[in-house]
Amino acid sequence: MEERTSGCAGKGVFEAVVVSNRQIGDTFWKVVLEFSGEGAEAFGGFQPGQFVQLDASEAQLPPADKIPEELADAAQRDILLRRPFSFTDVTRHGNKVAAELLYCVVGPATLRMTTLKTRSKVSIVGPLGNGFSPPEGKKLVLLVFGGMGTAPIQHVGKALMTGEKKNDIQIVAFAGAKTRRGLPFEKLTDEISEQLGFSIREFARFGMESMIATDDGSAGYHGLVTDCFTEWLKDNKIDASSTIIYSCGPEPMLSAVAKIAKERGIACEVSMERRMACGMGLCQSCAIECRVEGSDETVYKMCCEDGPIFDAQEVVFGH
């Protein structure tokens, strides 16, 4: 994992302009942000897996009748700190850079983000942390993700399938959600993955095979995405040494994926999350317990600076 790219060269505080902001499915929204000038320079080098800290404190709350009942109390909380988010896509348009941020509405900051209007400005700190390492020498890339974990995974998939090595690799993606409406995708198609009934257009467009698992069976595989993934591994002969898994989602899912990877000797990187006060290495709030190679000891690494991408076998899961 020596190859990880760091974005610290141009990291800073930048103003982004909102291009669009709309709802996708039941709980997800997608906001497109545009950077120009120094921001465009910094974010032109944004690597899949890196993240940003967004200040939502100046955005308005939605009107009371638009606030889901379960968030009504949380909506009253003032927000002080920035919030960490990944990007699902970063593209250059002339001297500007557009970044797509896919977010799940779970609390006061993400609730406020839903009211961000086209042409309004948002303060963004980034690019932060390290991206996924490039799949050197790998022929098969397996993407396993759930819920909010979609963003960096969608980004790394697209970046690989539009990059220099696109003809050398094959990608299969496994997306998990509670229900079909909880999936952060606009359209599902059934063109590619007939076997499981649905695939994801955002992945199919770039030539990636994809499958869906929902807890209630409302789309694709009925059950956990990790079970869907295990079954696929049983049915498909793969060469472990030329395969890599990238995974992002709830920690129990990552822990299960790490175990599957270990049992089969497949390289695996996970994108971790922690509550972050700063996101830039100032506060040490985002500790991740990591194994030290060749010893029983563990150390704390910082999710924001040393991660958020970690080698799956290095992390001591349990949160």
Place this chain on the structure above:
Amino acid sequence: MENSVDISVEFAGLRLSNPVFTASGTCGYAKELGVFIDMNRLGGFITKSITAEPRMGNATPRIVETDSGMLNAIGLANIGVERFVLERLGELAEMKAAVFVNIAGQTVEEYVKLAERLAGEGAIAGFELNISCPNVKQGGITFGTDPGQVREITSAVKAASGDKALMVKLTPSVTDISAIARAAVDGGADALSLVNTFTAMVIDIKTRRPILANRTGGLSGPAIKPIAVYMVNKVYSEVAKERKIPILGMGGIRNASDAIEFIIAGASAVAVGTGSFVQPGCTERIVDGIGRYCSENGIAHVGELVGSLAV
């Protein structure tokens, strides 16, 4: 415009280019914040708490946000004094800002050992004594809540500090902060810094458990500012003014107006902690804003503002 205004300050025997510090534990070891600001524009820099041995710190969650504030329970995670000297002191030596090393321990001996180890290091201007730690030899009572212990630890560290300035950082979780301040000054403190965080708790009502793994944490940020301003003014008028001991005021500072409030209350200098997490460039803007305020208000030297509260 600001050229006519002098915002340099005399602080604990040191000449600082301006009265703005970064607060302990909120700016890494310096290089982390240096990505965002010109560290040479700071008046002072305070390291995170350094202990004799490395400390991993607490399990996560280590922070939780509250209304206009946040709780932290980092657990004094740090690389220990030896690695600090070896790996981090070099970059601090190059900084124009006065470098204070915040030291913490569990026994008086540990504090003394730290001061002795660091007293000969030229990169260091002074120590900030974090006395918001439990004294394991005194049944875990926080050093900083007992005037007798504060006096003892201050004089012991002072004796071990050589020519370094000694600043004692007061915890606000006490009944009478002036009594503690007096004890520190009696023990030989060259400066006082206040406030450290307020012990606090947030409960997850779904699980009925505290959110922080450590159960409690320290409240910082704008939520504590009015209490911190009050405490600075109390310590200034009851102790520091008469004893001619400068105060480093902190607690919730985000902008120049906040900083000036502290200075009017009696602080000779100010420190910014949580504010840098949200706006990493805020310290530089505060330096500029203090200069602007002085020039707009016909104040030739920022020292004139210190303790200028109209009563």
